[in-house]
Structures are given as structure tokens and as C-alpha cells.
Amino acid sequence: MDNTDYIYNESKKEYNISVKNIVAATLTGIVVVILAVYGIFYSVQYHKQEIVIQNHTEQTFGNMMEYVNTAQDYMLKALASSSETQRALMLSEARRYTLLAEEDLSSLPIDESAVEHISDYLVTLGDIMGAWSKKAAGGDTLTTDEYSTLVTLYGYSQDLSSSLNAINMDILQGKNTWKNITKNSKTVAHSKVIADRQENLKRLSDPFTNLPQLEYDGKFSKHICKIEPxxxxxxxxxxxxxxxxxxxIIAMTAGEYGKIKYTGTHTINNIEVFNYSVSNPSDDSIMAYMDITKKGGMLCSLMIIADNGEAGLDIDQATESGKSFLEELDYQNMEPVYRTQQGNYLTVSYVYTKDEVMYYPDICKVKIALDSGKIVGFDGHGYLCCHENRYLKIPAFSLEEGEEYISNKLEITESREAVILTEYMTEEHVYEYRCSAHGREFLVHLDPQSGKEVQILLIIEDDAGLMAI
Incomplete structure (x- = not known):
């Protein structure tokens, strides 16, 4: 090899090395840019998701505050009224808004242990308002003790309203966030450090820890879950x-998800459950909570935090979506009975039906997003507490014959057999007649052995949905 060839080859080697270095540097730069862009995108998506969750939570919390205040106003009017007819109406409205407040409370991303006593208070309050409303509608006056109890319950309502306002002010003033409240709600009752940090959250439940035991009547109340499941x-x-x-379950409802974390074993209304939190696929923020029963592995409760657009489904479509979800969970033969709509969400109560008999104690509630038809909430406590095979006594007369026991001032539009739960936590077989009079609708329950009226419920149907009180 002459000197010219040697110089040429060495120059070629140096050129190749230089090209490789340039290519490597370029690729490295591209990778760095891609990672930077991905990091920015990830950060933006995380921020967007946090805003979605915060907005949804703030709206739910705001609705709850409004419902508590409205129920409180109706209680005060009931205390001031000298007319039993007006008192019945005021108590009925107080019950309605109390139930809406309890429903929103259960939708907040707060651990149940932090608000359990408040939930019990709201359910108790709703049941008492319902029982006394029926009593007043029948022309009976409240006893001195009952009036005193109503004053006491009104005082508790003022305490709750004050505590909710304190939490709201903390958030508005930037002293607290829903992210911190969610994180600390599980330990606030047991940790002094957390309690000091979350003083208003701790105060929220304090007045209700010593709520007196009260006698009351309620068809779909939490007292059904004092029963052995x-x-x-x-x-x-x-x-x-x-x-x-x-x-x-989360794949069935939300589709994509991130991590699922076991957060502990709890006993809720005599049902032992495993609790899990579910994170978003794009970050570590929480998108859902659920309870799975230790015995049998049944879904007991579910709450999904998600953004919701404009309603695209009508109520009937959403109701069918909820029923299909129950069937996939092996909750069979469930029929819708009551529906309430809040914003673009619909909550439907389904009860177990067999041989054309409606078993009201076996109740599940499903919350459906009206923009997509996706399931965002579920509560199966009633069903899990009460469902079993029943053997009903043969009625002494038929449904048609039972119409003779209904007031001739009522027009019967529908009838069926049903099983209801009494205030003594026992079940009662009844004939149920849907009736109308003076532009209002009622459910009348008769004993199919004696023909005696067991109870009468007023059906309320408006823009918010349908319910019986």
C-alpha cells in the first residue's frame, strides 16, 4: 500500500467515526426531545385529571350543602306550623332533601369511617321526617316528646351545616384541598397528628358520635343492615x-385504569369487605373505590370519580344500562322502582322480583352517567343483607278482590304483590296498589290475609326523578 492509499483510508475512518458521532448525537437529542414532550404531556394530563376530579367533588359537595340547608329550612317551618296538613308537607320535603344530601355524601371521596355517623344521622332524620309526615297527614299531632326530638334534630342539622361551611371556606381560602381531605379521611379519627391538620374534617363528625337511639319507621333505611347478612x-x-x-369490575365500568391497591379489611353493616382504591391510567390520582365482600366475593359498593359531559342518554336507556350491569354482577331479576336525577347522573333503585312478587328489602342502587351510560356508582348493602329464598303464605283473597278494601276516592292504576320491611326489621307480605287522586299518586299496601291497610306512601315525580315517601 502506497502512502496515498494509507492517507485515504485513515481519512475515511475518521469520516465514518465523525458521521457515527453525529448520528448518535442526533438520536440522543431526538430521544431527549421526545422524553421532554412526553413529560410535559404527562404533566398536563395529570393536571387536567386533577381539575376534573376537583370540579366533580366540589359540585357534589356544594349540592350536599344546599340540600342540608334546604332540609333544615323545612324542619324549621314544620316546627313553626300550626296546621297538621302544612306540617305534613314540610316534613315530607325535609325528608326528600335529607335523602338527597345522604346520597351526595356517599358520593364524596371521603373514607366511610370519617362520615359514618353523619350518614346514620341523615338516614335517621329522613326516616323520622317520613314517619311524622304520614302521621301529620292523617291528622294526628306530634306529641310533646316528638316535638322536642324534632327540635333536637334541627339543632344537629345546624351543627352539620356549620361544619360543612367551615370545610368549604378552608377550600375556598386555599387552606385545604379535596386531595388532602381524601388522603387523610381514613386516619383522621385515629391519628392526633392528622386530626390537628384536618381540624374541620374531624369536627364534621364529632356532634353525631353520641346521637341518641330513636324509634322510627323507614322502608329503605340503614337499619335493614343491622340484620345479619x-x-x-x-x-x-x-x-x-x-x-x-x-x-x-373496573375494566367493565371504567375501561382503562392504572394500579389497584388493597387498602384494608372493614366491616360495614355486618358485612366484612376488602377495600380497594384504583388509580388513573395516566397518573397516581385515585379514580375509584370499591368494596368486595370477603364471603362470596360480591361487589358491595363502588364509587368512580369521572368527568361527565352533556347528557346523551334518556332516562330509560340509562335504567336499562344499570340493569345490564347488575346482571353481569350476577344480581339477577332486578327491576327498577325509583329514580333520581342530579345533573347528568341518574341513580336508580332496583329490587329483586320473583314470580311477579316485588321484594323491596333486596335493593341495589346504581348510579349511571347520562353522557356515556357508564356505571359510576353502586350500593348493594340492602340486597346483601336481606336476600334469601322466601316462602310466602297463600293470600286469603286475590289482588282483584283486594281492590274492595281501597278507598273509593282513589283510582287504582296498577297492582302487584310485594314484600316490605317493617320498622321491627321483619318482612311483611302485602298487596301493593298504585292509585291516584287529586293529581297525586300513592302506593297503598294491604295485608293479603285481613285486608287491613299496612301503610300508604306518596309518590313524588318531578324533574329530579321518582321516589315514594
């Missing part, structure tokens, strides 16, 4: 098996 079957599962069930 009868709707659970199968063997106990492990928390790992529960996690897989949670994965299947």
Missing part, C-alpha cells in the same frame, strides 16, 4: 382474589 353465599375469598374481582 342473608344475601351472601359461597366460601371466603383471599384479598388477592378480591383484587382480581375488582380488576374485572
Amino acid at each position: 342473608r344475601g351472601l353465599s359461597g366460601d371466603d375469598i383471599t384479598k388477592e382474589a378480591g383484587e382480581q374481582i375488582a380488576r374485572d
Whole structure:
């Protein structure tokens, strides 16, 4: 090889090395840019998701505050009224807004242990308002003790309203965030450090820890879940098996998700459950909570935090979506009975039906987003507490013959057999007649053995939905 060839080859090597270095540097630069862009995108998506969750929570909390205040106003009017007819109306409205407040409370991303006593108070209040409303509608006056109890309950309502306003002011003034409240709500009752940090959250439940036991009547109340659960079957599962069930359910409802984390074992209304939190696929923020029963691995409750656009489904379509969801969970033969709409969400109460008999104690509630038809909430406590095989006594007369026991001032539009739950936590077989009079609708329940009237409920149907009180 002569000197010219040697110089040429060495120059070529240096050129190749230089090109490789340039290519490597360029690729490295491209990778750095891609990672930077991805990091910015990830940060923006995370921020957007936090805003969505915060807006949804603030709206729910704001609605709850409004419902509590409205119920409180109606209680005060009931206390001031000298007319039993007006008092019945005021108590009925107080019950209605109390139930709406309790529903929003259960939708907030706050651990149940932090608000359990408040939930009990709202349910108790709603039931008492319903019982006394029926009493007043029948022309009976409140006793001195009942009037005194109403004053006491009104005082508790003022305490709740004050505490809710304090939390709201903390958030508005930037002293607290819903992210911190969600994070600390599980330990606020047991940790002095957290309690000091979340003083208003701790204060929220304090007045209700010593709520007196009161006698009251209520068809769909939490007292049904003081019963030993009868709707659970199968063997106990492990928390790992529960996690897989949670994965299947969140995939069915939300589609994409991030991590599923086991957060503990709890006993809720005599039902032992595994609790799981679910994070968003794009970040570590919480998108859902759910409880899976230790016995049998049934979904007990579910709450999904998601943005909601304009309503695209009508109420009937959403109701069918909820029913299909129940069937996939193996809650069979469930029929819709009551519906309430808040914003672009619909909550439907379904009850178990067999051989054309409606079993009201076996109740599930499903919350559906009206923009997509997706399930965003579920409560199966009533069903899990009460569901079992029943053997009903043969009626002494037919449904048609029972119409003779209904007031001739009522027009019967529909009739069926049903099983209801009494205030003594026992079930009662009844004939149910849907009737109308003076532009209002009623449910009249008769004893199918004696023909005696067991109870009468007023059906309220408006823009918010349909319910019976």
C-alpha cells in the first residue's frame, strides 16, 4: 500500500467515526426531545385529571350543602306550623332533601369511617321526617316528646351545616384541598397528628358520635343492615382474589385504569369487605373505590370519580344500562322502582322480583352517567343483607278482590304483590296498589290475609326523578 492509499483510508475512518458521532448525537437529542414532550404531556394530563376530579367533588359537595340547608329550612317551618296538613308537607320535603344530601355524601371521596355517623344521622332524620309526615297527614299531632326530638334534630342539622361551611371556606381560602381531605379521611379519627391538620374534617363528625337511639319507621333505611347478612353465599375469598374481582369490575365500568391497591379489611353493616382504591391510567390520582365482600366475593359498593359531559342518554336507556350491569354482577331479576336525577347522573333503585312478587328489602342502587351510560356508582348493602329464598303464605283473597278494601276516592292504576320491611326489621307480605287522586299518586299496601291497610306512601315525580315517601 502506497502512502496515498494509507492517507485515504485513515481519512475515511475518521469520516465514518465523525458521521457515527453525529448520528448518535442526533438520536440522543431526538430521544431527549421526545422524553421532554412526553413529560410535559404527562404533566398536563395529570393536571387536567386533577381539575376534573376537583370540579366533580366540589359540585357534589356544594349540592350536599344546599340540600342540608334546604332540609333544615323545612324542619324549621314544620316546627313553626300550626296546621297538621302544612306540617305534613314540610316534613315530607325535609325528608326528600335529607335523602338527597345522604346520597351526595356517599358520593364524596371521603373514607366511610370519617362520615359514618353523619350518614346514620341523615338516614335517621329522613326516616323520622317520613314517619311524622304520614302521621301529620292523617291528622294526628306530634306529641310533646316528638316535638322536642324534632327540635333536637334541627339543632344537629345546624351543627352539620356549620361544619360543612367551615370545610368549604378552608377550600375556598386555599387552606385545604379535596386531595388532602381524601388522603387523610381514613386516619383522621385515629391519628392526633392528622386530626390537628384536618381540624374541620374531624369536627364534621364529632356532634353525631353520641346521637341518641330513636324509634322510627323507614322502608329503605340503614337499619335493614343491622340484620345479619342473608344475601351472601359461597366460601371466603383471599384479598388477592378480591383484587382480581375488582380488576374485572373496573375494566367493565371504567375501561382503562392504572394500579389497584388493597387498602384494608372493614366491616360495614355486618358485612366484612376488602377495600380497594384504583388509580388513573395516566397518573397516581385515585379514580375509584370499591368494596368486595370477603364471603362470596360480591361487589358491595363502588364509587368512580369521572368527568361527565352533556347528557346523551334518556332516562330509560340509562335504567336499562344499570340493569345490564347488575346482571353481569350476577344480581339477577332486578327491576327498577325509583329514580333520581342530579345533573347528568341518574341513580336508580332496583329490587329483586320473583314470580311477579316485588321484594323491596333486596335493593341495589346504581348510579349511571347520562353522557356515556357508564356505571359510576353502586350500593348493594340492602340486597346483601336481606336476600334469601322466601316462602310466602297463600293470600286469603286475590289482588282483584283486594281492590274492595281501597278507598273509593282513589283510582287504582296498577297492582302487584310485594314484600316490605317493617320498622321491627321483619318482612311483611302485602298487596301493593298504585292509585291516584287529586293529581297525586300513592302506593297503598294491604295485608293479603285481613285486608287491613299496612301503610300508604306518596309518590313524588318531578324533574329530579321518582321516589315514594
